Amino acid sequence: MDALEALHNRVSVGKLTDPAPSEAQRENIFRAALRAADHAALRPWRFLQVEGEARRHLGELFLRAAEAESDTPLPADKRDKTRAMPLRAPLILVAITCLKEHPKVPHHEQHLSTAGAVQAMLTAAFAEGVGAYWRTGPLAYNPVVAEGLGLAENERIDGFIYLGTPGKAPRRAPELATGDFFSHWNAP
Template structure:
């Protein structure tokens, strides 16, 4: 296999929802979370919190999400219920993501803490890719239904719940998508 520079490999990251075993080994999970810890973080609050969900707990989370969405009176088509169960049946690992608000600190605005947590998730996605896995950040599965977050230990008073990252091996091999030319998104300000 020819050598690919890490930066070139990083450029091929893309999200894959439908993943299966193998998921990250404990050693790889350690590397993934160490990458999360390097996220930029105003005030070094380390606001990110993660809950691992694996094994039989994944199906339990799926049932909790489905029943909580229904109990909240939100629409959920029967077909969506089934596709959710089929999806989760194969997923080796979910990481639930929350941002801790820490009300004792009034200096750093909430949105900066959420951005730091999002940056930590970005590092998780990149680290998973660099280790040969695929990942997908979802705010489905009852992310915005408080009972789901509370069951995971993230009450709405102290946390903003930010969804789930699925990590594993793609069920179907896929080529990286074409990305837009970044020049459309970049300007240069010269001050003159």
């Protein structure tokens, strides 16, 4: 797929199934992350691959985290739903920013760089015919999840990227007018 075609037409694909991306597809998706804008070339990102039985373990970790946040016991349906979250796709990438002290690159810029890497992977996945979507939410920022995944003190989760085979054809990208979002600044 042409690069501009992928950039202009990428959409999230929420219904995912097996198989997970092949090794060749993963390599292309992962290499795309490494081209993200990155002030001072800190490469402040890393990604954990979660697949197979590890997804069930992640579901149990999500459940422990949700229960730790709740003042009352979770109802059975909420427990089941939380536990099943990682089963939505055959492969999940945990996007992690490894915060570094740097005189010219504040932490928020390092998170932006990780976000750029994630966006590049989403576009590469679309170009490869792989369905993908990015989720955040309370579990991404939960200390129980961070500890369970083995994050260091300086690391933060910036989201979970779900990848797999599209369960149905991706929806068409909405037609948006660039003029609605771009304008000229008229200096005083």
